[in-house]
Amino acid sequence: MKKICFALFVLTSLQLHATEGMWIPTLLGAIEDDMQAFGLQLSADDIYSINHSSLKDAIVHFNGGCTAEVISKDGLLLTNHHCGYSQIQYHSSLENNYLKDGFWAKTRADEVVNPSLYATFSVRLDDVTKQLLDGVTEGMTASERAAIIAKNEEKVVAATLEGTTNLDAFVRAYNYGNSYFVIVTKDYTDVRLVGAPPSAIGKFGGDTDNWVWPRHTGDFSLFRIYAGADNEPADYAPENKPLQPIMHLPISMDGIEKGDFTMVFGFPGRTEQYLTTGAVEYVVETANPIRIHMRETSLEIIDAAMRSSEKIHIQYAAKQSSISNAYKKWIGQNNGLKELNAIQKKKDLEKAYMELAKVKGKQNYLNALESLTKLNEEAKDLKLSRDVFIEYFFYGPEIFGFARGFDGIIKNYAKLESEGKLEEQIESLKSSTASHFKDLHAPTEKAIFENLTALYFDYMPQAYFPQEMTDFKTKNKGEMGRMLKSLYGKSVFANEEALNKLLSNPSEKAFAKLKKDPAYALYQSLFNGYLRDVRPEYSRLNNEIDEQMRVYVQGLAELFPNKEYSPDANSTLRLTYGKAEGSAPVDGMAYKFCTTADGILQKFYSGNPDFDLPADMISLLEEENYGRYAHTDGELRVCFTGSNHTTGGNSGSPAINGKGHLIGLNFDRSWESTMSDIYYDAGRCRNIMVDVKYVLWVIDVYAGAGHIVDEMTLVWGDEAAETETENQGELTPIEAVSQ
Numbered sequence: 001m002k003k004i005c006f007a008l009f010v011l012t013s014l015q016l017h018a019t020e021g022m023w024i025p026t027l028l029g030a031i032e033d034d035m036q037a038f039g040l041q042l043s044a045d046d047i048y049s050i051n052h053s054s055l056k057d058a059i060v061h062f063n064g065g066c067t068a069e070v071i072s073k074d075g076l077l078l079t080n081h082h083c084g085y086s087q088i089q090y091h092s093s094l095e096n097n098y099l100k101d102g103f104w105a106k107t108r109a110d111e112v113v114n115p116s117l118y119a120t121f122s123v124r125l126d127d128v129t130k131q132l133l134d135g136v137t138e139g140m141t142a143s144e145r146a147a148i149i150a151k152n153e154e155k156v157v158a159a160t161l162e163g164t165t166n167l168d169a170f171v172r173a174y175n176y177g178n179s180y181f182v183i184v185t186k187d188y189t190d191v192r193l194v195g196a197p198p199s200a201i202g203k204f205g206g207d208t209d210n211w212v213w214p215r216h217t218g219d220f221s222l223f224r225i226y227a228g229a230d231n232e233p234a235d236y237a238p239e240n241k242p243l244q245p246i247m248h249l250p251i252s253m254d255g256i257e258k259g260d261f262t263m264v265f266g267f268p269g270r271t272e273q274y275l276t277t278g279a280v281e282y283v284v285e286t287a288n289p290i291r292i293h294m295r296e297t298s299l300e301i302i303d304a305a306m307r308s309s310e311k312i313h314i315q316y317a318a319k320q321s322s323i324s325n326a327y328k329k330w331i332g333q334n335n336g337l338k339e340l341n342a343i344q345k346k347k348d349l350e351k352a353y354m355e356l357a358k359v360k361g362k363q364n365y366l367n368a369l370e371s372l373t374k375l376n377e378e379a380k381d382l383k384l385s386r387d388v389f390i391e392y393f394f395y396g397p398e399i400f401g402f403a404r405g406f407d408g409i410i411k412n413y414a415k416l417e418s419e420g421k422l423e424e425q426i427e428s429l430k431s432s433t434a435s436h437f438k439d440l441h442a443p444t445e446k447a448i449f450e451n452l453t454a455l456y457f458d459y460m461p462q463a464y465f466p467q468e469m470t471d472f473k474t475k476n477k478g479e480m481g482r483m484l485k486s487l488y489g490k491s492v493f494a495n496e497e498a499l500n501k502l503l504s505n506p507s508e509k510a511f512a513k514l515k516k517d518p519a520y521a522l523y524q525s526l527f528n529g530y531l532r533d534v535r536p537e538y539s540r541l542n543n544e545i546d547e548q549m550r551v552y553v554q555g556l557a558e559l560f561p562n563k564e565y566s567p568d569a570n571s572t573l574r575l576t577y578g579k580a581e582g583s584a585p586v587d588g589m590a591y592k593f594c595t596t597a598d599g600i601l602q603k604f605y606s607g608n609p610d611f612d613l614p615a616d617m618i619s620l621l622e623e624e625n626y627g628r629y630a631h632t633d634g635e636l637r638v639c640f641t642g643s644n645h646t647t648g649g650n651s652g653s654p655a656i657n658g659k660g661h662l663i664g665l666n667f668d669r670s671w672e673s674t675m676s677d678i679y680y681d682a683g684r685c686r687n688i689m690v691d692v693k694y695v696l697w698v699i700d701v702y703a704g705a706g707h708i709v710d711e712m713t714l715v716w717g718d719e720a721a722e723t724e725t726e727n728q729g730e731l732t733p734i735e736a737v738s739q
């Protein structure tokens with residue numbers, strides 16, 4: 001019973017420290033009073049309900065990573081520029097450079113289709129802790145427990161989905177398995193690009209300003225969800241119609257003042273607040289320095305290549321961003337954890353925990369922490385081999401991931417043929433081949449291979465070094481020149497023409513031969529080496545660690561009932577709230593809570609790719625042509641900070657005021673907050689949001705795309721906003737989904 005109540009316990013114990021915490025939307029009742037004391041004018045039920053439309057019906061998980069919100073009766077979606085970046089990049093060419101010039105669909109017919117982009121609504125979340133733990137008893141091993149939970153999970157998902165259509169369901173553990181929720185979702189797969197500002201606005205400040213305040217980035221882009229004639233999910237078809245959503249967010253035209261209530265509603269990805277000393281030491285002393293070094297190495301190569309040509313700039317823009325974002329965050333994270341003495345604080349906490357557990361005779365809590373210390377020590381090399389593998393395979397040379405895409409046809413040609421799926425597979429490979437080579441600059445790829453392979457050899461722990469990689473090195477006499485030649489000189493995966501020939505004249509024999517292709521063989525070595533030597537043991541240890549963490553966090557909550565605990569982020573819908581406020585993280589310096597358009601001109605630096613501006617933007621700002629988007633003081637506000645507890649995945653989340661109206665779009669955290677995933681400090685952690693009135697100004701005044709603003713619901717003062725779609729006032733048949 002104690003375990004089941006953990007989430008609720010956590011909510012009540014936290015009422016005095018409201019700004020820390022990512023709250024489960026079904027449990028907001030317990031903190032409703034505190035939120036209202038902060039300035040919320042709505043009830044918990046207005047935010048999350050399954051009986052009538054609520055704010056949650058306007059929030060989507062964007063492509064499984066970011067957040068977006070519905071802002072019109074016609075399914076218009078607002079998210080970050082950096083969340084739509086790979087789609088914007090995908091559609092960009094030297095002739096139509098949407099990255100550089102922006103893109104605005106003049107009519108619905110101009111909205112651009114995005115293969116494989118999807119938007120997921122969370123239809124409902126239900127606590128299923130009791131069902132999941134049915135049959136679990138004290139004293140079970142981690143794997144016995146996991147096996148029972150997995151079976152129960154299957155049953156819960158099947159029961160949840162019975163009699164439904166177009167819905168999906170999955171179970172997520174919270175607090176390391178102290179509670180479980182089943183989450184019912186609905187995926188829309190026809191999501192089209194509607195608008196994006198030039199990168200000079202959407203990415204203004206570039207890598208220099210990323211994770212930094214003060215900020216002047218118009219980090220937004222617009223998409224639209226399309227549905228079939230019945231308003232239900234449908235794959236792309238020209239006749240699909242804009243989604244008529246259950247709910248869309250009205251937009252506040254009142255602006256925001258310091259101290260105003262703010263909440264951020266979205267899909268925070270991952271936090272690790274409860275890591276114990278050994279695990280934090282691993283991050284600070286081992287993982288971060290190595291990952292930073294590997295990424296710095298590829299960024300040096302990519303940045304130089306991007307500066308040298310516009311074509312390469314387009315080719316590598318999205319890849320560069322995905323490498324540099326975490327790279328810079330990890331640097332800030334290490335600084336912050338050291339500055340705040342996080343490791344020593346963890347040690348102190350654990351010492352106090354042990355003492356209290358002893359006094360109270362809680363042997364299970366003592367055992368859990370002792371086991372964690374041992375397990376974290378034991379897991380070090382395994383974790384490192386996994387981290388190095390991920391950095392090399394997924395963020396290093398692209399040839400391996402590309403060859404991996406051909407695995408199916410190489411191994412199962414006959415099966416695909418007999419099942420009539422061969423043609424579809426070949427078409428999809430032709431298209432992935434075209435996009436791979438469209439965005440590949442061979443010298444850059446080779447330079448990345450050369451430099452990152454050397455780091456892979458240096459950093460991969462000997463105990464987990466795949467024998468095949470050693471053989472590859474030995475065969476090439478350890479010489480990089482030979483390795484490069486034997487891979488890129490001989491592999492069909494480095495030769496677009498040869499590969500297209502093969503795809504145009506496919507045969508089982510020809511594809512079977514590729515098993516010996518050097519890039520394919522090396523991908524297999526790397527990947528299989530990981531699957532064979534690392535993953536099973538890593539999973540086993542990880543399960544054991546999670547099991548001990550479950551007891552440890554339960555112990556924390558029981559032993560220190562007056563401290564702050566909230567479930568770590570796990571990519572599910574959460575709400576966090578706080579105030580619009582600045583911070584003073586550094587001695588002698590205070591950050592204001594908002595920035596204005598004046599700062600854009602102050603930062604403007606012609607010829608510097610991070611701070612250059614289009615000429616028409618400069619003249620509009622110089623004229624102070626702010627139209628109806630000016631704040632009451634006549635300024636055009638650009639970004640603001642708040643004390644909302646956010647993380648990656650909250651990118652694109654709506655910032656909402658006390659009335660439930662959109663005031664901004666979350667996109668980042670300040671430099672001094674980058675450690676907050678591991679160690680949150682309410683005094684200095686601030687999330688960064690772009691002011692929605694600046695977003696509207698860019699769309700309307702700068703881009704002349706006022707027709708897009710016209711479909712939004714703008715509200716002034718206490719005006720009531722009509723936000724439900726007429727024929728959709730009632731929810732889709734989720735009532736049918738019962739536990």
Ligand code: ASP
Pocket residue numbers: 325646647648649650651667668669
């Ligand atoms: N900038 C972040 C991201 O890319 C958002 C955050 O972590 O606060 O997801």
